[in-house]
Amino acid sequence: MIKIDKITEQLKKRLNEKDDDRYLHSLRTVEMAERIVLKNKIDIDLEKVKLTALIHDYCKNVSKDEFLKIIKKYNLDLDFYKKTNFKIWHALLAPYIIEAELGINDEEILNAVKYHTTGYKEMSDLDFIIYLADLTEDERPYPEASLLRALAYQDYKKAAVLTCYYQMQVLEKMKLEIHPYTLGMYNSYKYLLKEDNLENLVKVKDILEGIKLQNIKIYDVRGSTPLYDYAIVATASSSRQMQAVPLHLKKEASFGIRGVEGPGDSSWVLIDLNSIIVHVFSKDQRELYALDQIWEDLPKSLEKEVK
Numbered sequence: 001m002i003k004i005d006k007i008t009e010q011l012k013k014r015l016n017e018k019d020d021d022r023y024l025h026s027l028r029t030v031e032m033a034e035r036i037v038l039k040n041k042i043d044i045d046l047e048k049v050k051l052t053a054l055i056h057d058y059c060k061n062v063s064k065d066e067f068l069k070i071i072k073k074y075n076l077d078l079d080f081y082k083k084t085n086f087k088i089w090h091a092l093l094a095p096y097i098i099e100a101e102l103g104i105n106d107e108e109i110l111n112a113v114k115y116h117t118t119g120y121k122e123m124s125d126l127d128f129i130i131y132l133a134d135l136t137e138d139e140r141p142y143p144e145a146s147l148l149r150a151l152a153y154q155d156y157k158k159a160a161v162l163t164c165y166y167q168m169q170v171l172e173k174m175k176l177e178i179h180p181y182t183l184g185m186y187n188s189y190k191y192l193l194k195e196d197n198l199e200n201l202v203k204v205k206d207i208l209e210g211i212k213l214q215n216i217k218i219y220d221v222r223g224s225t226p227l228y229d230y231a232i233v234a235t236a237s238s239s240r241q242m243q244a245v246p247l248h249l250k251k252e253a254s255f256g257i258r259g260v261e262g263p264g265d266s267s268w269v270l271i272d273l274n275s276i277i278v279h280v281f282s283k284d285q286r287e288l289y290a291l292d293q294i295w296e297d298l299p300k301s302l303e304k305e306v307k
């Protein structure tokens, strides 16, 4: 029988009492994982999900030396790990340490911990939940987090694949290599993005980024308006840039534009893409309209429903 108190104590020790943030992140991941399960009504052992979320970063502060000893002890392929960003070692090598120290030998738990950073080409429900909960817990600050969190409550697999897509974009921008496991996950499950309008959403965001709009935020507005599924808000730094938005969307997107509105000056333009609405503002006007504030609260109201 696994004793949760003992595990928590060990976890704190492993994460180092001073690394309070990491422990709190683990607790937030547990909360997020629980919400994902309840909201999606996933038929899974909730206690097992919570335990996995709690220990997913058990090896986050393990030193390289200690990992090298594990690689040697278990006769693992050192070249494979050398080619892998050290940040991922805490996930891939965790099963060995967790099994030895916590006595957990459940394959499903160990695999979900192993793949929580990279994903994998074949993922169980538990793998999906832990991967997504880790990257969308409440304090994750990146721009798409609020959209992904909202989506996570409605379709966790889709949300996980979209998260994977954003992760790959970040790595590409930072000129870091994308792990083969991550590519495997994306290639196996990207078909899920073809449903709904997620593929279009990704395309629109790419186009807006291509013309260098700033502070691009995507919101899931299905809960607040029947007219659109998603709203994108972005800032243009000049009138020319703003006027270029409809032209570029018309030219590069394969889907139709239902309408374009705006005063024709540099303050704002609104592009209606059927299920997606794009609002581009000057910096001042964006603050004035404060759409971000309205929509940022949406995922929170979804959370309340769960409790």
Ligand SMILES: [Fe+2]
Pocket: 056, 057, 060, 090, 091, 116, 117, 134
């Ligand atoms: Fe991690």
Ligand SMILES: [Fe+2]
Pocket: 025, 029, 056, 057, 134
């Ligand atoms: Fe984590």
